[in-house]
Amino acid sequence: MDTTIEDLKWRYATKQFDATKKISKNDLDTLLEGVQLSASSYGLQPYQIFVIENPEIREKLKTAAFNQSQLTEGSQVIVFANHKKLDEAYVDNYIKNIAQTRNMDVEDLQGMADTIKNSTLQLPDDKQNEWAQKQSYIALGFLLTTAASLKIDVCPMEGFSAEEFDKILGLEEKGLHTGVIACIGYRSEEDDMQHAAKVRKSKEDLFNFI
Ligand SMILES: Cc1cc2nc3c(=O)[nH]c(=O)nc-3n(C[C@H](O)[C@H](O)[C@H](O)COP(=O)(O)O)c2cc1C
Structure with a gap:
């Protein structure tokens, strides 16, 4: 079987992490590079990524995420915070980056x-926020795939209060908004979900060839 497909079958949304296991700096760097390489509309990457390790902050985030244990038992929490609104200066900076990078x-x-x-x-404004948030979900997809290739476990999450997260992380004043998050680390042997069969639509039900 193709190794990518094997990796994607290996991964699952981890419910219980092994709190004793930490992701190495090297693997974290690779994981984040996967996120950096995400596609985005026009290449604008209208988001900031926060890597949160601080235990006190993670405890607060857990409270704002319906006490889901992954927030504190994982190795880090990744917050995809999108720009609520872009301005001309943001676009000009991006254009400057292209000019420099491509001479x-x-x-x-x-x-x-x-x-x-x-x-x-x-x-x-609301559409810009929505558009930017969509871009951060693509980056989440890159995180999931890169993590699977490194045998790092992830739980992607929408089950949290974005307003509370924004407050805890001071995002409001930066014009950012928590779109989606991911807890990363290593599965606990006790997490029964790792043995559950994947539930997906059949190929016949999912794919339409025209
Ligand atoms: C955007 C998004 C939000 C999710 N939110 C949560 C969450 O808050 N808590 C949780 O335990 N799982 C969450 N999940 C995990 C899904 O339930 C899971 O991906 C889905 O059931 C498919 O199972 P699998 O990923 O294990 O194959 C989320 C997944 C995605 C993609």
Whole structure:
């Protein structure tokens, strides 16, 4: 079987982590590089990623996440915090990054800058937040796949109060909003869910070939 498929069958949304096991710095770096390499609309990456290890902060986050034990028993909590609203300066910075990285003139990228400014920046505020949050879910997907390839366990989560998370992490004043989170670490032997068969739609039910 293809190793990617094997890895994806190995992974599951971990309910109980082994609190004694920590992710090595090297593996964490690789995992985060996977997130860094995520695709995003126009490549704008309209989010910041927070890696939270601090036990007191994780205790507070757990309370804001219906006391789900993964918050404190995992090795780290990853918070995908999206920008609620982008501005022209954000787009200009991105364009500068492309110019530097690809050795181009900013002037030659003006068309691209205008396209982004005339589309994304024109969305109403709530739509911009929604759009940015969607981008962070793609990054979550990259995290899940990279983690599986490293045999690192993850529980992706929406079961938390975003408002509480924003307060605990001071995100509001940075124009950020908690979109989705992931607890990472190593499964506990006692987590029965690791033995549960995967429940998915059949291929016939899921895929449509036209
Ligand atoms: C965006 C998202 C949010 C989720 N929220 C939670 C959560 O708050 N708590 C939890 O235990 N599992 C959560 N899950 C895990 C799902 O229940 C799980 O991925 C799904 O049942 C499929 O099972 P599997 O991932 O083990 O294959 C979430 C998954 C995703 C993708």
